[in-house]
Amino acid sequence: MSTPSGFDELIHPSTRLSVVALLAATEWADFSFIRDSLSLSDSALSKQLHTLEEAGYLEIHKEGGGRKRRTKVRLTSRGRTAFEGHVAALRAIVEGAGPTAAPATPPPDPGQTSDPTTQQHHAEAHR
Template identity: 55%
Template structure:
């Protein structure tokens, strides 16, 4: 039997990206500024990490306006939800494997 760590999703495992995925998994979508505050990172860090997740196919970034003000929303794709669930399951398996 192989160690459960082999099931971890590398692109999700980085702490900020994992935090973004966890926050988005708890909602349908999140406005950029709200997500930034929840994850406690700067705009530039969130932007860079969200772009990495988008490139992997896990996050959808949508731009629009509320009134005249530009807004950006982030949401998990179906693939992102599956990958996050698999990653969390791998973390659980690692903790069970250790005991």
């Protein structure tokens, strides 16, 4: 199977995909919100943001100074387009791998039976 159009190797790693998905749902997000939402360390998130920023997928804005410094992040239009294309490519992969026939029914649980009379007797025996 060939890789569908729009699949983005830069976005695909799970941490970057999580960052971009989170940012796609908002205009701007605080660094601390992203970090806490994804359970990442400051350094791990900084590295991923830097990679995405270098690719032109997001913009980082720092305001204030010292302990009051806030870092805000947003997807650029290029980043949003790349994310949407990647999601479409992932959907194409999933749909292409889907079953062509009805799924098999799971085997019955050995402790269960479909006969209501047997079920009632089984339940009464355990009382």
